[in-house]
Structures are given as C-alpha cells and as structure tokens.
Amino acid sequence: MTDTTRTDRTPGQDPSAARPTVWLSLPPDEIEGLPDAFDYVHWDGEDDFPADPADASFYVVPYMKGPVAGARPLAAMRNVKVVQTLSAGVDHIAPHLGQLPPGVRLCNARGVHEASTAELTLTLILSSLRGVPRFVRGQDNEKWYAGFYPALADRRVLIVGYGSIGAAVEDRLVPFECTVERVARSARPSPRGPVHAMDELPGLLPSADVVVLTTPLTEQTRGLANAPFLAAMKDGALLVNVARGPVVDTKALLAETESGRLTAALDVTDPEPLPAGHPLWHAPGVLISPHVGGSTSAFLPRAKRLVVGQLRRFAAGTPLENVVAES
Template identity: 50%
Template sequence: MKVWIPHPTGPDLLGDLPPGVTVEVVEDPARLPSAPAGVRFWVPPFLAGADATALVHELPDLEVVQLLSAGADAWAGRVPDGVTLCDARGVHDPSTAEWVVTAILAQLRGFPTLVRAQARREWAYDEVAPTDEVEGKRVLIVGAGSIGTAVRSRLAPFGVSFTLVARTPRPEQGVHGVGELPALLPEADVVVLLVPLTGQTRGLVDAGFLAAMRDGALLVNAARGPVAETDALVTELRTGRISAALDVTDPEPLPSDHPLWTMPNVLLTPHVAGSVRGLLPRAYRLVGEQVRRFAAGEPLTNAVVDGY
C-alpha cells in the first residue's frame, strides 16, 4: 500500500514499517509524486487548507486520513464515507501546555508592557510594579482532554487551584460540565480555552460568557479563534475589565488594522503554540504507529467522532 506524508524528513522518523508499505512525500497537493490509486493512508500537511481537503476526494483507495493537528475542525464531515479520520491527540500536549503557561506568566507579570518599554529604551519599573503573580490564582480549564491535563500538571507547582470543564461532566474525576460555566466563571482568575472547534463550541465565548468573568480575570485562548465571538471579545477588552492572551483569532491571520493588535491588555501570538522543533519527531512517531496498526488490521487510535 502507499502512504503519503507531507515532509521529506518524515520517512526517517516513522520507524520500521511492514513489507509492502511504500512511503511517498507530498509537500504540495498540486504536485503528486505518483498516481492517486493505491494510496490507502494519507497524512495531509500540518494545518492544511482547502486545497488539501479537496484532494481527499481524488484518492479512490483511501482508507485513513491521519492529521498532524490536535484539532480536526477543518476535516470533520469532509472525508468520504468509509475513510477513518484520526487526529494527533497527544502530540501537541507539551508545546501547547508550554505556551499556555508562558502566556499566563507573561500577562500576569507584565511582560508585554516591559517588552514595549524595552523597544523604547525606557526603564518601566514604575509603570508595571508591583505586578500580579500566578501564586494563589484560581484557574478554570475549559477542555479537560490531554492538553488540559498537561497544562494542569505544568501549572500545579505554581501554587494555583484548578477547576476543569468538559463536554460531558465526570463527577468521579472532579470534571464539571459545560452547562456549569455560568456558575464557575465568576470564581476564576484565569480561564483557559482548550476545546476543539465544533458546532457546540463555536461562539462558546460570547458576551454572556465574558460578562460572567470576574474583574481582572485573564482569558487564554489556545483552542481555535471561532470558539470566541470576536466582536464580543473586543467590546469586553475595550473596557479594560479583563485581559487576554490569544494564540488564535477569528479571522486568522488577523488583519493589520484589527483593534486586537493595539490593545494594551492583549498578548497576541500567530498560532504558534504547536509549532515547535519537537513537533515532527513526535508527530511521525504517531504516524508510524498508526501505519503499523493499519497494516496489521488493528484498531487505530485517535479516531475523530462527532468532531472530537
């Protein structure tokens, strides 16, 4: 069978594959290395666009689409019947958790203000001191999956307390349901968004959600831009009542004239939480494991069901 992957370094990262498996590199979906027939397992480019999703319908023997992203929102509902869609759950846990911790620390300790002052060659002690701190904060993690667990483990040494929320409550694990958010939001100092983008989570952070956040709270979005309603977010941030750290926006990329760029209470990064040097080795370890499972007729991991 043929396996298509998007990176020239990928074949060396897959590990040993069964006899009869041919790996070909497809960096550009517009330039294919061979005829589409026989491709049973395809790994699209990381954060691939519409051109890649269109290619899925041109592979007559395709049985598996293995994503390199933790989210499957661009692909859910767009693969043909009979094709298994798998995400890269677990691959992005360390990098995204690091970004979340970094963003929280940076915002609470006033680093964005200090970086701007450095660019002006200004000693800004009086402008920021005393800063806020992480110690003692109450952190609400909305999205209690593997990344949420990774964030919790990395933040725990900072002396914070946690509340976790998931699509389905798990009382035995102390995980609340989404329906409890109106009561939980006023108690949180930091709200971290880590949910996948689905029909249920699109626009989850609306005007009511934001209004329920306590004064001085920090919203951290490491999920997807459309999880938050941008107009409602801008309106609330303009009051200065809350602050935000955003790795994702809607639209994305953010237009240069968008008000989020210049808000002093917003830390903005260009969707880089998962883009680290360790991504490809971790991702292709997963791909190699999945190819070996598929070739052996074993169940695949990380199959996407209902967008999750």
C-alpha cells in the same frame, strides 16, 4: 510530477503484487521504523500530486498548510481507509468526510501537541499576568516599569475543554500554587479532581481569575466565549485561547478588552492570520502569538512516532488510536 515512491518489499513477496500506497506529508526517508508493507509517496500540500490520489490507502494530511490544501485530494481518494491529521483539531478535514467512501476513519494527533501547547499556555498566562509585554515595550523605549504585578500563585484557573491538552496544561500549573478547575463536554472524574460538565460553566466563570480555552472547534463550541460568557467572567480576569480562533466571539472580546474589564492572551484569532489594521492588534491588555502552540522542536519526533505507530497498527489490522470520526 515527482514520484518519491518507496518500494521496499517483504522477503518472498511477489514483486508484481500491488501494495497499498501511503501518502505522507513527512519525507519517508526521514522516518525510521516505517513498515515495509506499503509504498510511500511524499506530498506536503504542493500544487502537483506525486501520484494518483485514487491509489492512496492511508493519507497523512499536511501540517500547517492552511484550511484548503489538506482537503484538496480527498474527493479523488476513492480507496482511502484512514485519514490521519498531524494537528490536534480536525475541523479543517471533518467537513469533507462526506466526499470519502463509507467507513474511512479520521484520526487526530493526540499525543503530539500536548507538551508544546501546554508550554505556550503557561508562557501566555505568566507573560500576561507579570506584565512582560509592557516590559518589552519599555525596553524598546528605554523605560523602567517598576511596581507590583499580579502573580499566578493563589489564582483560580478554569480550563475549558479538558482533554489531553487541558490535562497537560494542568500538569504544568501544579508547581505554581494555584487552584485548577476543569470543564469538559460531560462530567467525569480525573486523577487531579472532578471534571465539570459544560452546563456548569456559567456558575464557574465568575470565580475564575484565568480562563483557558483548550476545546476543539465544533458546532457546539463555535462562539462559546460569546458576550454572555465574557460578561460572566470577573473583573480583571484573563482569557487565554489556545484552541481555535472561532471559539471566541472577537467582537464581544474587543468590547471587554477595550473597556479594560478583561485581558486576553491569544495564540489563535478570528480571523486568522490577523490582518494588518485589525483592532485586536492594539487592544489594551491583549497579547497575541501567531498560532505557534504546536509548531516547536517537540513536533517532529512526536509526529513521527505517531505515524509509525498508526501505520504498524494499520498493517497488522489492529485497532488504530485517536479515531475521532468515521465517514
């Protein structure tokens, strides 16, 4: 077991006094501005724990280590007060909150992934509409696929799950001369226009040229894009999923894409990773990226700022940001 404990002390503090321990999935010596009120250990999902999980007061969950690794120490974290993910979604941790003591706050990474995910969303939309996958295959085979292709301009884009990522997507759509409509769990105003409630979705789908899914995965959104949802989309529409794979019914999507009625651009799939031989790989009109919406060079600086800010608030006893659940 490797101990990477940081043991800085506040001036005048009794060296024998026990201090709260923070489990970081980012190396603490690579993060500037960490408060000196804590001891830090580094654990990024390895088999061995760097310290006793029972001593952890604040736990930053490993990022992109699959659905199992991050939850592994939770049952032993008897004294933890905060669980901080570095992902926008918390569906890999929320089911395990029952293992934790009462009052543990679960926080997500709002503010970390908006820029990267919105960039990829725009990339998927433009690539799909403008025929980029066909051009790449044409280049591989020395074929020149000239002709007219759909543009994003003048299209109607429907963003389903309009939160901070949905708003970031809309920010990047603005220069492309398209119309944007927004759907969230409940209706509300937004700086760019009204946000419709989810029960209005059936009436909005038939007029959308592009439907973008940015909703978190919950019991309410699992299978949201099912056969009736997809059937309500207009002929030739594009479905873009940058949320979670299970938000879409894969079997229903395959039926629509294999018929040629809909196209799709997917950064997430169900199952995931998509296994060799799965029909989605070769479904007509389907573009797949390997769940890379948030994993870009923009991740680390934003993740570090989030962790430092949350730990400073925790040390000061002030309210944390991004609290999405409590045990």
